[in-house]
Amino acid sequence: MIDLHSHTTASDGSLSPGELVSLAKELGITHLAVTDHDTVAGLPEAMREAERLGITLIPGIEIEIAYAKGAFHLLGLGIYDYHHTMELLIDxxxxxxxxxxxxxxxxxxxxxxxxxxxxxxxxxxxxxxxxxxxxxxxxxxxxxxxxxxxxxxxxGQGKPLFEPRQGIDLAAGIQAIHMAGGKAIIAHPLSLHLNWSPLKRSLQEWKELGLDGIEAYHSRMSSRDSGKVLRIARELGLLVSGGSDFHTPDDPLRRLGFTSLENKRVPPELAAPFMVPML
Structure with missing residues (x-):
C-alpha cells in the first residue's frame, strides 16, 4: 500500500509526523508522502521514524496557488533537496x-x-x-x-467568516519544487471547478510552465472521475499521483492508504516517479 498525500500537526493534521508514520506502518503502507500545507517542518521527524520502521518516506509539500475560480493546490512530491531551496516560497x-x-x-x-x-x-x-x-x-x-x-x-466560501487567500504564483511554485528535486503535481483537481474540456486546456497551458502531473486518485473523487482525469493525464503525457489527503483518523472519508469515494487503495505503482534517484 502507498499514500502520496497526507498531513500532520506541522499543518492541519491531528497526528504528529512520527505518529502518522507509525499509523502507516500499522496499516501496511510501504511508501508514504508527507505533504503539509506551506511547510516542511514535519519532514525531519517523519523521515527519522520512517527509517526506523522501514517505510519509504517521500518528502513533500502542498502549496496554495493564486487562482480565482476555485482552490488550486500544488503538491511537491519528492522534494529531497528541500533544505534552503524552498525557504523563500514557504516564507x-x-x-x-x-x-x-x-x-x-x-x-x-x-x-x-x-x-x-x-x-x-x-x-x-x-x-x-x-x-x-x-x-x-x-x-x-x-x-x-x-x-x-x-x-x-x-x-466555507460565502459564509460570514470566509476570507479569500492570495496564493503563490504557479510558475514560482513549480520552480521552487523543481529546485528541490521534486515533481509539481496538481492536487484534487475537481477543486479547480473546471469542466473536463477547460481542465484539459488549462493543464496543457500549465504543462508549458513546467507542471509535471496531476492527482488522479483522491479520497473525495469517484472512480468515474478518477478515470476521466487519468485519461486526460495520459493524453497530455502528465504524471499521475494519488492519495487519501489524510488529516485525522476521525475522518472516515479520508482513510490513510485509500482513495476515491469507494475507498479503493491507491495504486502502488504511482510511487515510482517520486522516489529518490538512484546514483
Whole structure:
C-alpha cells in the first residue's frame, strides 16, 4: 500500500509526523508522502521514524496557488533537496496565510464571536494555522457542533467568516519544487471547478510552465472521475499521483492508504516517479 498525500500537526493534521508514520506502518503502507500545507517542518521527524520502521518516506509539500475560480493546490512530491531551496516560497506562503488569518479574526469579532489570534495559535502544535484550526476553536467555544458544521455555517466560501487567500504564483511554485528535486503535481483537481474540456486546456497551458502531473486518485473523487482525469493525464503525457489527503483518523472519508469515494487503495505503482534517484 502507498499514500502520496497526507498531513500532520506541522499543518492541519491531528497526528504528529512520527505518529502518522507509525499509523502507516500499522496499516501496511510501504511508501508514504508527507505533504503539509506551506511547510516542511514535519519532514525531519517523519523521515527519522520512517527509517526506523522501514517505510519509504517521500518528502513533500502542498502549496496554495493564486487562482480565482476555485482552490488550486500544488503538491511537491519528492522534494529531497528541500533544505534552503524552498525557504523563500514557504516564507511568502506563510506570511499570506497569517494575513488571511488576521482578517478572519476581525470577521469573527465583528460577528460577535470573542477571541484573538493568540487563542487560535494556542490550540495548535504546528507552525501553520489554517481554517481547520478556526473550525476547532468554534467547536470548543460552542459556536459549532462539529468541524464540518463550522465550515458549513461560518468558514466555507460565502459564509460570514470566509476570507479569500492570495496564493503563490504557479510558475514560482513549480520552480521552487523543481529546485528541490521534486515533481509539481496538481492536487484534487475537481477543486479547480473546471469542466473536463477547460481542465484539459488549462493543464496543457500549465504543462508549458513546467507542471509535471496531476492527482488522479483522491479520497473525495469517484472512480468515474478518477478515470476521466487519468485519461486526460495520459493524453497530455502528465504524471499521475494519488492519495487519501489524510488529516485525522476521525475522518472516515479520508482513510490513510485509500482513495476515491469507494475507498479503493491507491495504486502502488504511482510511487515510482517520486522516489529518490538512484546514483
Amino acid at each position: 511568502q506562503a506563510q506570511a499570506e496565510r497569517t494575513r488571511r488569518n488576521l482578517r478572519i479574526v476581525k470577521r469573527m469579532n465583528a460577528a460577535g464571536i470573542p477571541g484573538d489570534y493568540g487563542s487560535i495559535q494556542a490550540q495548535t502544535q504546528g507552525t501553520v494555522i489554517g481554517r481547520p484550526h478556526f473550525a476547532q476553536y468554534l467547536v470548543q467555544k460552542g459556536w459549532a457542533k462539529t468541524v464540518q458544521d463550522a465550515f458549513d455555517r461560518f468558514l
